[in-house]
Amino acid sequence: MKTESLHLGEHLETAVRAAHAGAALLQSHAHRRSDLVIDKKARNDLVSQADRDAERAILDILVTDTPHLGIVAEESGGDAQGLASWFIDPLDGTTNFLHGIPHYAVSIALVAHAGTVLPGSGPLEKDTPVIGVVYDPCREELFTALHDSGAWLNGHRIRCSSTDTLAESLLATGLPFRDFSFYDAYMPTLANAMHSTRGVRRCGSAALDLAWTACGRYDGYWEMGLAPWDVAAGTLLVREAGGVAEDIRHETPWPIGGYIYASNPHLAGPLYQLAGAQLQNNT
Incomplete structure (x- = not known):
């Protein structure tokens, strides 16, 4: 069993610096998008020089300051x-980003592994997100979260909404765009949400969907077929803002498989039933 502990405060500062460094590269490229070289990793799965340059800037800081920690990055693995x-x-x-829509973010999370000791507590029983940073450079909004300490937007404490019924809720989601294997399970949940809530939004950034759920702009969010780096930071933001963020299948300690529902505690049960029922029926 590991006996070393993590210095979460120091690592949060490192993650914030890395997020700002990555965002600076993105904004530099944003002014000359027509010059970007764009590759297709798969259908509707795009990567540009902006992605690569931002990731390199982030990695330069994280590898230098925390060489003892593992790294799972979207572009470099x-x-x-x-x-x-x-x-x-x-x-x-x-x-x-590539279409000039000012709604995108840098997302950085630190996930502590089972057995790791956190300051003031014993070894973790399961893998747990412990640091979350989501930075929206277009709005200059910095969302941060620290395990068992809270969540903040530009230094101000944030909380999930207090909405207690789906009928009065505004939900966010993401439509299938790359992986259509869950299409038959997803479409009934969207139809149900359209008929049973105040509205559904699809803005194209899972990290910001989760951050906006954490600060109460959305009452809840669900999506399927994501990657772990899409949801790691946002999961902790929601949890530390007093909400629930879990794997729709309830198979993993955090939604590493990319099937996620998140909301305030009042809506967690109803949202899980909305998002999870069809998924269970189609698996």
Whole structure:
């Protein structure tokens, strides 16, 4: 069993510096998007030089300051290892970015592994997100979260909404765009949400959907078929803002498989039934 502990405060400062460094590269590229080289990793799965440059800037800081931690990054890969691992999405909302839509973010999370000791507590029983940073450079909004300490937007404490019924809720989601294997399970949930809530929004950045759920702009959010770096930071933001963020299948300790529902505690049960029922029926 590991006996070393993580210095969460120091690592949060490192993650914030890395997020700002990555965002600076993104904004530099944003002014000359027509010059970007864009590659297709798969259908509707795009990567540009902006993604790569931002990730490199982030990695330069994280590797230098925390060489003992693992790294899992969207573009360059890596392995989860050691006491904890960074999960990095240098540009969450690539399609928005490439089309000039000012809704995208840098997302950086630190996930502590089972057995790791956190200050003031014993060894963790399961892998747990412990640091979350989501930075929206277009609005200059910095969302941060620290395990068992809270969540903040530009230094001000945030909380999930207090809405207690789906009928009065505004939900966010993401439509299938790359992986259509869950299409038959997803579409009935969207139809149900359209008929049973105040409205549904699809803005194209999972990290910001979760951040906006954490600060109460959305009452809840669900999505399927994401990657772990899309949701790692946002999961902790919602949890530390007093909400629930879990794997729709309830198979993993955090939604590493990319099937996620998140909301305030009042809506967690109803949202799970809305998002999870069809998924269970189609698996």
